[in-house]
Amino acid sequence: MAKKRITITDIAREMGVTPSTVSRALAGNNRVGLNTRQRVLKVAAQMGYQPNVLASSLRSGRSDTIGMVVPRINRHFFSHVISGVEALLNPAGFNLLIIQTHEREEHERKAFHTLLRNRVAGIIVSHSVETRDFSHFQKVIDEGVPLVQFDRVSGLIAGPRIVNDNFLGALRSTQHLIKNGCTRIAHFAGALHVNVYQERFDGYRYALEQAGIDFDPALVVENCIIQEAGMEAVTSIVLPQKVDGIFAASDFSALGAIQKLKEFNVAIPDDVKISGFANEPFAEMVEPTLTSVEQNAFEMGNQVAKAVIENIGKEELLSEEIHIAVRLIQRRSSVSDSLLMNSVV
Amino acid sequence: MAKKRITITDIAREMGVTPSTVSRALAGNNRVGLNTRQRVLKVAAQMGYQPNVLASSLRSGRSDTIGMVVPRINRHFFSHVISGVEALLNPAGFNLLIIQTHEREEHERKAFHTLLRNRVAGIIVSHSVETRDFSHFQKVIDEGVPLVQFDRVSGLIAGPRIVNDNFLGALRSTQHLIKNGCTRIAHFAGALHVNVYQERFDGYRYALEQAGIDFDPALVVENCIIQEAGMEAVTSIVLPQKVDGIFAASDFSALGAIQKLKEFNVAIPDDVKISGFANEPFAEMVEPTLTSVEQNAFEMGNQVAKAVIENIGKEELLSEEIHIAVRLIQRRSSVSDSLLMNSVV
């Protein structure tokens, strides 16, 4: 059971002053006698005082915890965004309450409720793939809690949006395949109602258009972002359609394709060239190593944190969209060994 | 800025009852008139009431948030333990406040402070590799907050400990190498002051002893748990010492060894057999696939959650140690293709 803890009243009694004085001394910048303050700090330390942030927040109306809602914490991308957020938020005196949705809209709604009940100072979110109704986002804003979206964002909701340059990443990636001789390029797409997958699809189509290659809907595989889907797409699309290049919106489906193609003894990159998205750690472990688009997750986290801090206490949210640069990392799944020189474009 | 939120007083005024009644109705199980309760719930929903858990916790002395302190959230093992914890804790009405230490003892101490200031109902921890002084652990217990350790635990601290059967995993792993013909088996060890690495080391030695193989200290590489260390160990120990088997305490150093050995054109598993620990996702992506010891992280998380819940409100912590079973997954880094039949021991 939680034992009785030291309060400012205990300290005050010990020192023969009032709780107000102790409170002011602990707060730091208020007007208190210099040596009174020092005595308070000393006694507080001696008595093992731990401020009760619940009481403090209740009284002041301010909170030092910020909620973060993500699909999964164990994705390379998300965990690095989290680290980037922490890197700025912790020094600023904030804590992160992280909740996973496991890609479930229902969990996302519950997460928002939990955070609101905990009176967080702000909420950071990248929505689940299921989410199509963003009324819970609006509710957060209506409650006056700053909401910052990143990566997967809805344009219908006000406030800062920190996004990757998915279009450019997809464009460069597809151009890279074209430059290396591909003419029938399949696209493993994600759910197109999610901005990131729509943008990658757009970049792919734009690259084809610029190169004068006709877009063929038969070469687009929807909802193809997990390993198993990538494997299936090989037998259902890649082989029958005589595809010679794959631009996957996910490293996982790209991985599945590699594995399945190897089973069929299709040479990579000679017969089929492949590039993925997100530069998961396994991209440089798989055989052949996987060309992918690297996202600067840590930098994104920094920008996210900056945006939250800026918007706390503001009456209106600043609705700016910040783009984080991506870069294509060329590896052996798309370039013959001998040609692989400068790996970064 | 946080707008004015609905309180139970608002609801009470609206309905012409007292805040107490509303509070009781919302709490659910108290004695309130059935239709009073229903009216309260209805009005609360209409007005968009969000309970203030800060005020609730402050008054009741109870908290529904539990702190979890881990080295990193993006490790396969830790993220799955977290999921396992959430799976039991969320339905029970608790939230998780997760803090990463990034393997820094200083961050760990700060994390504990933060959690205590937030009056969490309990703390779950797997200590950082740096941590040698556990006084902050004791402090938590002295404050009356239940502390549950998992995976990396200190035997000097009271309370539940949920651990993997590292000894058995190491034993089976090393026996497996021996059975497949290895006689000069190196061990890539971790920091031996951490229980998990000491236990893996012990299992390795015990397997050698049982097989009548002399232990050779020259074959033990300390602090060899990251990829780079594994690569270095190949040139410094594996090749010069004519090692024919490697039991690595980490998949990452095992991976490094595989990569370096391939550079030297050493055949795996024909010339050197390798097994790792933790069964990271890349274990089945790397070429050759990596034999490893799988830990049941999700089950461990469940046990951890169970232990926390049991100990909340208790006067004394139950000091039991729960062992979670592990299993060896045989893959091609230690078994020739033709021999690889039943992969699980």
Added chain:
DNA sequence: CTGTTAGCGCGTTCAA
């Protein structure tokens, strides 16, 4: 079954 009273620990008036 419901109202009254009190107070969790702290921060912020207003006076002195």
Added chain:
DNA sequence: TTGAACGCGCTAACAG
């Protein structure tokens, strides 16, 4: 510079 008094929103004890 310090003290006194009040209240953030809620729950708990005691009446009735």
